[in-house]
Amino acid sequence: MTLKEVVLGIDIGGTSTVAGYVDRNGACIIEDLIPTLAHQPADQFFQRLHTFAKQLLEKLGGGYSLRGIGIGAPNANYYKGTIESPPNLSWDYVDVKKSMAKYYTVPVALTNDANAAALGEMMFGAAKGMKDFIVITLGTGVGSGVVANGKLIYGADGFAGELGHTIYDSNGRICGCGRKGCLEAYASASGIKRTVFELMAKSNETSELRDVSFHQMTAKMIFEAALRGDVIAKNAFEVTGKILGMKLADSVAHTSPEAIILFGGLAQAGDLIIEPTKRSMEEALLNIFQNKVKIIPSAMPEGNSAVLGAAALIWNELK
């Protein structure tokens, strides 16, 4: 009997870690999650992760051969195989490749979740066949993966693709990174919430969002209010798209992508975010780039996208 080749894809998050087995065609055969328990030492985490991944494979009842392990994690360094000072995790510096080598002999590769998403889109999603594109993840933060000449750009240090920390307004909002005016402070889930509060302060427009506290408000509430025609909520998407589009025009001037793919929480708002982003980007583009660059939503299966992206790290290298 020939064994079916699979890659273990792992997405390490601040709260939970998802793992799953993915075949060469991007089918996620099985997937489940464990709590990350990020306050515990990293060693314990990797031990639990291994036990969990082994049990997951056993559930499949044999017939599979593991080709490698791809990991998406915050502040992951592709070159060094490490996680360095990750936000939301108490681990200061973890040699992930070394930790995994205690349990596995197959190749292990890791990168941040946005880079993994870009590889996922390239192998299994909206960027199939593209050689030049950018994935922007609009979630708790704003991440990005930049692909040029068919290869993900890791840069000299392994940390390339931090478009969320390009500057929109150097006198603007304080960002989670401590600086002022990063794109992330505007185009993330918390960014659009901040925009709603700014708009509620500026205008007298009635809005259902005026009954919700800052702590309670979520991007999902803003999305649903916008669908119901709430003017403040709709304007918040308009403002977010305007700012995102302006900064994307700068990105186009760097790598001239065929498409920019929006991925993650806020991107699920579809045309509410894509339409103003596209309009603003076109206005801000140098003439030679106008009407060329598509802005499209992710085409990864929603539930498995993180694991597929992580697995794509290995499948891309085995290609």
Add this chain to the structure above:
Amino acid sequence: MTLKEVVLGIDIGGTSTVAGYVDRNGACIIEDLIPTLAHQPADQFFQRLHTFAKQLLEKLGGGYSLRGIGIGAPNANYYKGTIESPPNLSWDYVDVKKSMAKYYTVPVALTNDANAAALGEMMFGAAKGMKDFIVITLGTGVGSGVVANGKLIYGADGFAGELGHTIYDSNGRICGCGRKGCLEAYASASGIKRTVFELMAKSNETSELRDVSFHQMTAKMIFEAALRGDVIAKNAFEVTGKILGMKLADSVAHTSPEAIILFGGLAQAGDLIIEPTKRSMEEALLNIFQNKVKIIPSAMPEGNSAVLGAAALIWNELK
């Protein structure tokens, strides 16, 4: 007798066109120029260019074998082998590869002058051995060539690397491209002149530059005044570096280069421009990128840099 292999490097400019023969080690064996006469039809130009290049080769007295022709030109498209709506040239659309094929059977490649400069630095200059770097040309305009994973980024359409047209201030100066606030309107030779005029308007500081008209003033005059301690001139370099550094921080967030190489007229001011650029970039960088990215001057022989860059287009492909 074995023939020595050479590449013909050509740099097409608005006023004159330089051509020279370059060996594999980046030695420019012979180089000369002809007027471009950009008001004449392109066909006539390519005929004159061919005659000129043939005579140049004959001057060497034999012993050389031509491996290819590399061309740097404004708005040149690498993929299509064309020049499209070039500024300062009356040719609307020229199929350069086809025009050259009338006279030559060797491979012909072309790209814009900034991309050619980047390849030149990679093969023969300051970026030898680097896989991730950016070249910024600070001349009449601001151009750029971005290299990642050891390859120049042409992008989906062949026009990638227009960092001069990323936006510094969307309500700022009118740029030559018709839009507002492009980096080029601040960090080019005419940009620093505009800054001098802004500073002269704002302050009462005495300055030798107050005796020079806008039309007469050159970046070289500003440089020389700065060397003599002129406060307005020195401040103009400070302001230029501050703006350039801020925008370069955004570029670092895209591709995380090992170095950024400053090339062309304004870059010859050395530390006067490099020091404030570096300081401003470091201030604007996300923490993970701080103290990693070198800003260095071009290391191409000044007189031959355009021809070497153009020749590098071919030598890079023969590598």
